Amino acid sequence: QAVVxxxxxxxxxxxxxxxxxxxxxxxxxxSGHFPYWVQKKPGQAPRTLIHDITDRHPWTPARxxxxxxxxxxxxxxxxxxxxxxxxxxxxxxxxxxxxxxGGTRLTVL
Amino acid sequence: xVQLLESGGGLVQPGRSLRLSCTAxxxxxxxxxxxxxxxxxxxxxxxxxxxxxxxxxxxxADSLKGRxxxxxxxxTNTLALQMHSLRPDDTATYYCAxxxxxxxxxxxxxxxxxxxxVSS
Numbered sequence: 001q002a003v004v005x006x007x008x009x010x011x012x013x014x015x016x017x018x019x020x021x022x023x024x025x026x027x028x029x030x031s032g033h034f035p036y037w038v039q040k041k042p043g044q045a046p047r048t049l050i051h052d053i054t055d056r057h058p059w060t061p062a063r064x065x066x067x068x069x070x071x072x073x074x075x076x077x078x079x080x081x082x083x084x085x086x087x088x089x090x091x092x093x094x095x096x097x098x099x100x101x102g103g104t105r106l107t108v109l
Numbered sequence: 110x111v112q113l114l115e116s117g118g119g120l121v122q123p124g125r126s127l128r129l130s131c132t133a134x135x136x137x138x139x140x141x142x143x144x145x146x147x148x149x150x151x152x153x154x155x156x157x158x159x160x161x162x163x164x165x166x167x168x169x170a171d172s173l174k175g176r177x178x179x180x181x182x183x184x185t186n187t188l189a190l191q192m193h194s195l196r197p198d199d200t201a202t203y204y205c206a207x208x209x210x211x212x213x214x215x216x217x218x219x220x221x222x223x224x225x226x227v228s229s
Contacts, residue, residue, distance in 0.1 A: 001171050036215050038154065045219045046146070046154060051209060057217070089154050096168040096214045098144075098156040 002026040004092055004101035011107045012080045020075045020104045022090030028071035033092040035073045037066060040087045040103075049088075050075065080108050111135040111218050113205050118223030121195055131188040131205030131220055138186045139163065142208030144216045145179060145190045147201040155201075158190065159214035168214050195227045 003025040012018035020037075022029065029035055037050040050056060050066040053073065063078045073090050085108040090101040117129040131143070145157040158179040159168045167179050178191040188205050202224050206216030 034213075034215055038216070040148070040154065045204060045221050046148075046206075046216070047219065048206075048215075048217045051215065051217065087153075091154075091156065091215060093214060096159065096161075096166075097170065098159070098168075098214055100146075100154045100156055103153040 001097075002092065002094055002099050004090060004099050006088075006090060006101040006104045008102070009105045009107065011109055012077065012084075014080055014082060014108055016080050017076065017078045018080060018106065019069070020077075020088055020090075020106070021069060022073040022075075022092075022101050023071065024092055024099075026094065029068065029073045029092055033094065035066075036091045037064075037073075037075045038089045038091065038100075040089065041085075046089075077106070082108050084108055111207060113207060113218065113220030115203065115205050115220045115223035118203065118225045120226045120228065122229050123196055123227055125195055126191065126193045127195060127225060129190040129192070129203055129205075129223060129225070131190075133186045133188065133207070136207065138181055138188060139165075139183045140211055142211060142213035142215075143179075143181065143188045144206045144208060144214060145177075145188075145203060146206060146216055146219075147203045149198065149201040152201075156216075157203075159208070160188070161208075161214065162211035192225075195225075197227050199225060200227045201225060
């Protein structure tokens with residue numbers, strides 16, 4: 001099974017910009033891996049922010065954007081807000097089987 | 110409005126079985142891929158299994174294959190997860206989620222979760 005790697009923790013200042021990345025032990029992440037980004041706050045259900053690299057859902061604030069950075073998936077948060085403090089997980093799919101990354105704890109401070 | 114309501118969680122002894130249910134409303138279950146994901150205390154999200162729409166092909170995480178079985182009841186619009194030989198490290202909050210399309214195995218719309226505690 002693939003190992004999907006994310007930064008364990010990052011800090012961003014309010015109003016600042018930060019980029020989270022997601023890499024796979026199986027090689028470059030591509031659209032064929034149906035990459036997603038999921039936000040998880042304590043005591044709340046997860047919320048999927050981005051699907052298929054770049055596509056936001058109706059509930060996803062425009063300050064979140066997805067992209068590819070070289071061989072990795074990326075999530076950029078612009079104009080960070082205090083309510084964006086959360087754990088962020090990427091996922092990739094191989095032959096229908098989904099693998100989550102270990103998550104990035106984002107602190108807005 | 111799409112809604113997912115998990116049930117069936119609770120305290121169970123190691124080695125026993127437990128069946129979780131997820132009642133869907135606002136859409137037809139058989140038209141979408143459906144997913145189970147869990148989160149153990151202090152740990153990350155772990156994808157467990159998915160069942161796609163239509164004929165319902167199933168997919169499992171390698172580590173759980175054989176112990177967990179996903180299924181769907183189209184007559185009641187309910188998703189299920191049958192868990193066998195439960196271990197303490199199966200203790201987690203279990204979420205069901207709806208996929209984007211018929212063959213999606215990725216979670217998009219999530220339920221609130223049900224908590225399973227495996228302990229003697």
